[in-house]
Amino acid sequence: xxxxxxxxxxxxxxxxxxxxxxxxxxxxxxxxxxxxxxxxxxxxxxxxxxxxxxxxxxxxxxxxxxxxxxxxxxxxxxxxxxxxxxxxxxxxxxxxxxxxxxxxxxxxxxxxxxxxxxxxxxxxxxxxxxxxxxxxxxxxxxxxxxxxxxxxxxxxxxxxxxxxxxxxxxxxxxxxxxxxxxxxxxxxxxxxxxxxxxxxxxxxxxxxxxxxxxxxxxxxxxxx
Amino acid sequence: xxxxxxxxxxxxxxxxxxxxxxxxxxxxxxxxxxxxxxxxxxxxxxxxxxxxxxxxxxxxxxxxxxxxxxxxxxxxxxxxxxxxxxxxxxxxxxxxxxxxxxxxxxxxxxxxxxxxxxxxxxxxxxxxxxxxxxxxxxxxxxxxxxxxxxxxxxxxxxxxxxxxxxxxxxxxxxxxxxxxxxxxxxxxxxxxxxxxxxxxxxxxxxxxxxxxxxxxxxxxxxxxxxxxxxxxxxxxxxxxxxxxxxxxxxxxxxxxxxxxxxxxxxxxxxxxxxxxxxxxxxxxxxxxxxxxxxxxxxxxxxxxxxxxxxxxxxxxxxxxxxxxxxxxxxxxxxxxxxxxxxxxxxxxxxxxxxxxxxx
Numbered sequence: 371x372x373x374x375x376x377x378x379x380x381x382x383x384x385x386x387x388x389x390x391x392x393x394x395x396x397x398x399x400x401x402x403x404x405x406x407x408x409x410x411x412x413x414x415x416x417x418x419x420x421x422x423x424x425x426x427x428x429x430x431x432x433x434x435x436x437x438x439x440x441x442x443x444x445x446x447x448x449x450x451x452x453x454x455x456x457x458x459x460x461x462x463x464x465x466x467x468x469x470x471x472x473x474x475x476x477x478x479x480x481x482x483x484x485x486x487x488x489x490x491x492x493x494x495x496x497x498x499x500x501x502x503x504x505x506x507x508x509x510x511x512x513x514x515x516x517x518x519x520x521x522x523x524x525x526x527x528x529x530x531x532x533x534x535x536x537x538x539x540x541x542x543x544x545x546x547x548x549x550x551x552x553x554x555x556x557x558x559x560x561x562x563x564x565x566x567x568x569x570x571x572x573x574x575x576x577x578x579x580x581x582x583x584x585x586x587x588x589x590x591x592x593x594x
Numbered sequence: 595x596x597x598x599x600x601x602x603x604x605x606x607x608x609x610x611x612x613x614x615x616x617x618x619x620x621x622x623x624x625x626x627x628x629x630x631x632x633x634x635x636x637x638x639x640x641x642x643x644x645x646x647x648x649x650x651x652x653x654x655x656x657x658x659x660x661x662x663x664x665x666x667x668x669x670x671x672x673x674x675x676x677x678x679x680x681x682x683x684x685x686x687x688x689x690x691x692x693x694x695x696x697x698x699x700x701x702x703x704x705x706x707x708x709x710x711x712x713x714x715x716x717x718x719x720x721x722x723x724x725x726x727x728x729x730x731x732x733x734x735x736x737x738x739x740x741x742x743x744x745x746x747x748x749x750x751x752x753x754x755x756x757x758x759x760x761x762x763x764x765x766x767x768x769x770x771x772x773x774x775x776x777x778x779x780x781x782x783x784x785x786x787x788x789x790x791x792x793x794x795x796x797x798x799x800x801x802x803x804x805x806x807x808x809x810x811x812x813x814x815x816x817x818x819x820x821x822x823x824x825x826x827x828x829x830x831x832x833x834x835x836x837x838x839x840x841x842x843x844x845x846x847x848x849x850x851x852x853x854x855x856x857x858x859x860x861x862x863x864x865x866x867x868x869x870x871x872x873x874x875x876x877x878x879x880x881x882x883x884x885x886x887x888x889x890x891x892x893x894x895x896x897x898x899x900x901x902x903x904x905x906x907x908x909x910x911x912x913x914x915x916x917x918x919x920x921x922x923x924x925x926x927x928x929x930x931x932x933x934x935x936x937x938x939x940x941x942x943x944x945x946x947x948x949x950x951x952x953x
Binding site: 417421424426427446449450451452453454456458460462464465466468469473477478480481482483485486509 | 597598601608609612613862863872873874875945946951
């Protein structure tokens, strides 16, 4: 696992040229192995910040640096970086509904270029780590919300990325399941992998090393 | 490198089998369109192709040029090199004493003898000349006198000549069936130049011939071989105006629409692949693999279905009809496999995060 860092410098983002700034002059740095909670009210820019950190959208302005190197705002090289360095757990459990849990957990590795056999082996281990090994052959659509979110976490863990980005992964789960799912993510993350997690739940945030508050598009460090 | 192409193809197949109902709907739509096109072609084409064959055999695409003072045989012969010309040859009416009707363009390079022939088998004539002139025989005469290529012939009082072939001239010049035909070199002047065109070239042929033989104030006259009112239908026009000739474009557009619709309902899945790092080009390839497999299977099933229905309804299957049915439906299938994945991949353009929310 490489020693990684991900940084934003003076990042601003608007969804349209004349629209309001969703993020304004955001500067932050995330080091390898860190767990970072992003908290803030709805509409404050947490998801936008995550999607920029995860290279899903290009910011309107500012710089993204990976391991100290400035990244372009577009181009096919970003897809490769996403496959090799980033793992995702989305707010709405995003999985291929008619494929098995095992296939879904292996997807990140397949995209990266692993063989199917190798990807399935790693995916099975990740499913086991998050406690849903018994559901491996079930179709994703047959799983409950908590089970499916664990499969998505397994997908992120199996790929052993440098950064796992989780956008309110427990937002639609009950409190007990929230703590289980969060623990599954944080405890099982590979050595050196940083986790950046957007959440409304203070108890979830307390399990992280750092807390960053996002308010009206600005970020500020806070005590977890 | 992200995605091995083999793994990508396997994932495309897994997606197809996992979403069996969706795949079946797309497959069925394709099979109905491709099979429908093939069936329409089979129903109409056999009749039209058979009619066109008769029309062509009757000289429907033959034009005749005449000019005051005669026409250059060499110039007429040169038309054989013009695209769209099947055959061209001069007709010397004066030499054709055994029948009055011109023998038809495919045989126009031959004159016809009227004298009784003597026949030798070269096996019994060891001293047969090597450079003998050549004759051809009509089939009726050959059958009557047991003539075959290789025999030596001579008109009474004339030098020996070799029989080089037996012609079936029944369709265009039945009178020549009981004659010996003599090769006439394309030189000097002929009374008429007979030109047979391909069906596509025939409509513009008359103008081309008039221009080719125009000399100052001596304009040639061009007339069709068949009488204008001999046929009330024109097979070329009917083949060109049959609805499925261009209708396959509408069929292909319909299928592409179905593919677009299914891609629209898969936006979240496509967004997931992109978010995990699949390049857009490979996502398009994955959609293409799915489309190729479905379209190939649907085309094969559709055409076989059309053939079976045609056969079951008591109609004969001809190679011409099968060829036309296969080509027309394949045009639609090819358009679908090229355009379908490209347009479908446009559904996944833009903001990946927004696609992910479209569950």
